[in-house]
Amino acid sequence: MIFADAFGWLLDPANWSGGKSIPVRIGIHLLYCFGAVLGAALIAVPLGLFVGHTGRGGLVLVGGSNALRALPTLGLVTFLYLVVGGSTVSVLISLVVLAVPPILAGTYAGVQDVDRGVVDAARGMGMTGAQRLWQVEVPNAMPLLVGGLRNAMLQVVATASVAAFVGVETLGRPLLDGIRVLDYPQFVGGAILIALLAVVLDAVLAVVGRLVVPAGVRLSARTGKARPGSAASRRREVPTPVESGGSTA
Amino acid sequence: MGDIPKYLSDAGTRAALLEKLLDHVYLSLVPLVVSIVLAIVLGLLCHRFRPVNAVLVSLSNVVYTIPSLALFALIPAMIGTRVLDPVNVIIALTLYTTALLVRPVAEALAAVPSHITASATAMGFRPWRRFLAVELPLAVPVLAAGVRVGSVSNISLVSVGALIGTGGLGTLFTDGFQQRYLAPIIVGIVLTLVLALVVDLVLVLLRNRLTPWVRAGGKP
Amino acid sequence: MIEFRDVTKRFDDGTTAVNGLDLVVEAGTITVFVGPSGCGKTTSLRMVNRMIDPTSGTVLVDGRDVLGVDPPTLRRGIGYVIQQAGLFPHRTVLDNVATVPLLTGWTRRKARQRAAELLELVGLPAELGRRYPVQLSGGQQQRVGVARALAADPPVLLMDEPFSAVDPVVREGLQDELLRLQAELDKTIVFVTHDIDEAIRIGEKVAVMRTGGFLAQYAPPAELLTRPADDFVASFVGKDRGYRRLSFVDSSGVEVAEVPTIAEGAPVESSSDWRLVVDADKRPQGWVAPDSSSVPGGSLYEVGASIRGALDAALSSPSGLGVAVDAEGRLAGVVTARQVLDVIESRRG
Numbered sequence: 001m002i003f004a005d006a007f008g009w010l011l012d013p014a015n016w017s018g019g020k021s022i023p024v025r026i027g028i029h030l031l032y033c034f035g036a037v038l039g040a041a042l043i044a045v046p047l048g049l050f051v052g053h054t055g056r057g058g059l060v061l062v063g064g065s066n067a068l069r070a071l072p073t074l075g076l077v078t079f080l081y082l083v084v085g086g087s088t089v090s091v092l093i094s095l096v097v098l099a100v101p102p103i104l105a106g107t108y109a110g111v112q113d114v115d116r117g118v119v120d121a122a123r124g125m126g127m128t129g130a131q132r133l134w135q136v137e138v139p140n141a142m143p144l145l146v147g148g149l150r151n152a153m154l155q156v157v158a159t160a161s162v163a164a165f166v167g168v169e170t171l172g173r174p175l176l177d178g179i180r181v182l183d184y185p186q187f188v189g190g191a192i193l194i195a196l197l198a199v200v201l202d203a204v205l206a207v208v209g210r211l212v213v214p215a216g217v218r219l220s221a222r223t224g225k226a227r228p229g230s231a232a233s234r235r236r237e238v239p240t241p242v243e244s245g246g247s248t249a
Numbered sequence: 250m251g252d253i254p255k256y257l258s259d260a261g262t263r264a265a266l267l268e269k270l271l272d273h274v275y276l277s278l279v280p281l282v283v284s285i286v287l288a289i290v291l292g293l294l295c296h297r298f299r300p301v302n303a304v305l306v307s308l309s310n311v312v313y314t315i316p317s318l319a320l321f322a323l324i325p326a327m328i329g330t331r332v333l334d335p336v337n338v339i340i341a342l343t344l345y346t347t348a349l350l351v352r353p354v355a356e357a358l359a360a361v362p363s364h365i366t367a368s369a370t371a372m373g374f375r376p377w378r379r380f381l382a383v384e385l386p387l388a389v390p391v392l393a394a395g396v397r398v399g400s401v402s403n404i405s406l407v408s409v410g411a412l413i414g415t416g417g418l419g420t421l422f423t424d425g426f427q428q429r430y431l432a433p434i435i436v437g438i439v440l441t442l443v444l445a446l447v448v449d450l451v452l453v454l455l456r457n458r459l460t461p462w463v464r465a466g467g468k469p
Numbered sequence: 470m471i472e473f474r475d476v477t478k479r480f481d482d483g484t485t486a487v488n489g490l491d492l493v494v495e496a497g498t499i500t501v502f503v504g505p506s507g508c509g510k511t512t513s514l515r516m517v518n519r520m521i522d523p524t525s526g527t528v529l530v531d532g533r534d535v536l537g538v539d540p541p542t543l544r545r546g547i548g549y550v551i552q553q554a555g556l557f558p559h560r561t562v563l564d565n566v567a568t569v570p571l572l573t574g575w576t577r578r579k580a581r582q583r584a585a586e587l588l589e590l591v592g593l594p595a596e597l598g599r600r601y602p603v604q605l606s607g608g609q610q611q612r613v614g615v616a617r618a619l620a621a622d623p624p625v626l627l628m629d630e631p632f633s634a635v636d637p638v639v640r641e642g643l644q645d646e647l648l649r650l651q652a653e654l655d656k657t658i659v660f661v662t663h664d665i666d667e668a669i670r671i672g673e674k675v676a677v678m679r680t681g682g683f684l685a686q687y688a689p690p691a692e693l694l695t696r697p698a699d700d701f702v703a704s705f706v707g708k709d710r711g712y713r714r715l716s717f718v719d720s721s722g723v724e725v726a727e728v729p730t731i732a733e734g735a736p737v738e739s740s741s742d743w744r745l746v747v748d749a750d751k752r753p754q755g756w757v758a759p760d761s762s763s764v765p766g767g768s769l770y771e772v773g774a775s776i777r778g779a780l781d782a783a784l785s786s787p788s789g790l791g792v793a794v795d796a797e798g799r800l801a802g803v804v805t806a807r808q809v810l811d812v813i814e815s816r817r818g
Binding site: 115117118120121122123124125126127128131136139140214215216217219220 | 518520540541542543544545546549551552553554555556557558559560561568569572601602603604614617618627
Binding site for chain 2: 002003006066067069070071072073074075076077078079081082083154157158161162165166172175176179184187188190191192194195198199202
């Protein structure tokens, strides 16, 4: 019954046109999400590659990421809003802060996880450090790196909804408006939209992820054979929440 | 930030903080305990029946993808609870934590070497006794790793509930925002982090008590 | 030629892996470093291509100090094969083999052509080149590893326990293959193993190393078996070294005798003798006992091959007569264990 009303709200043509329509909010939501993940990737991927390649600073990095995970999203957003001022900047910063740890962890673990024998062979054949990184470590790190990006996106999509609280026009807006004025169809309709957006986006990223993982690495992950990359056998294309350790905001 | 001592000096504020903290503990840990039981049962089902495994794994992935704010809102619509009822948050967090734990539990059970289960059977264990006495304890390290992630995640997520009326320490963020007052927000963040840290320490101690053989250098 | 001059390697944790190693690996030979774990055999090997640098002393390849050469350049001129092959999971077999030629600036087309030739050389079908490493068996992966190391035609090949991860039957095949390749290519090969049988089987010279990084003995395998330098070497080569050393004695001095034969399928008449069943090409098929029952035969040995084979043929034969065959597998005659032992005795002097 309530769902019928919610779909009624969802399908109401009045909600599909104008400055505060559903498509505009989806667009704003995605803009924030992709902007934040891109920004976080620019910071986290080079850092993760450096730490994974050199093996220096791994412990600090893992500890730091875990601590960041405990940070309450809503607290971070409201804190930054009051400190920085301006909802756009504060929301973008908190989204980047939340997206960095999963990308960092995925990149670092991806490089670390490359079979030591493979890296040893690369060195023994005369590859320089940079050749080893780009020709061997990065291609083999792709499954976990992509997993990290997916996790980051998952968290950012969720957090962008919460961030509507400080006044950005994301998809969280209808839901929060709905509860404020006790308009339940809008409240539930907004929730359905957010859930759909998250699920569809994750599925799209899963497909994109498959395209960037080299075929041989994908095969090793699927067949689960112990060699040649014994670590690759433990790897899955979709990281379980435990491996990625993400929290949905 | 100099106003934090002033904020904390009020006895009424301190009492309210304690109440919110306890509320937060309740909202985050009840789902954790319920999920552990659920995940063990479902994990066992997955382990014994392959089709169940496929269904539950995809279901878990979908549940885990849905943002918490949306799930908090969808639960009353689906099961008819009141919108402001704290039970919505508890159910939603239970769903997340169970989704998080089922797959590792099933995999940990599958990873118990067959010679160990076979020798337990040969010694006369009935299936249920064997599960409780042999397979489950051997799955504890993996379960514990999942539970630690789940507890940190739950403690951070409860705050979001403040947006729909039940949020433990999260109400400090909404109140602080509305009053443009930084002190409660900072106190809320610090208390959340400390709570997460303390619960994590307790979980580590508990795990070590339950798995003495791991530190003795045996196989997990 | 590879030369170790008073080479010592101490690691940061204080352990001494290699202790004052002086050793010359002759060009065009297979030299095996063998010893228990912690004896420094792998560390010694890895100092040749600068995967590890020595704490003191000098390693020379063809008279040139390796420390004077930039590591990547040095390594591109030295083949390197490791345990479990270390193949790149993200590249096809063909591109794996083409790695070093590509690093040294060949065109992709030329490198792949060369890689295809190498797959053929190590006995792999060309269509395997399009597969990924994970789609090959362990033995096949190891062959690809050898092909990859040979791709740029380096004069020196370093092999670090290359065959220890495959099962014994496959391992023996890979060892034979290596000996065949070496007969054709004449590389300078340093081969590390912990398996003394493997060392004796493929090594032209064997360096036995002892825990703590000491060289215990450096000699051809036959000499290790007959004259172990000390108790450590004696116990390391094993209790049955007296028997194993017979692998290095040829059987040409053992005279073969005639034996009554029965054509395969012909009627069997009773007799007081054991008779050998042979097929139309005179290949031995088994024995017929004096009571006319059929008995499977023992091992065969080729005339002129090692005397160990001759002795085993006699000991494993149900009739007590070891069957000798020629290069085509046709019956050459029979020997008794007594005859073989007499030859061994006479060679002692």
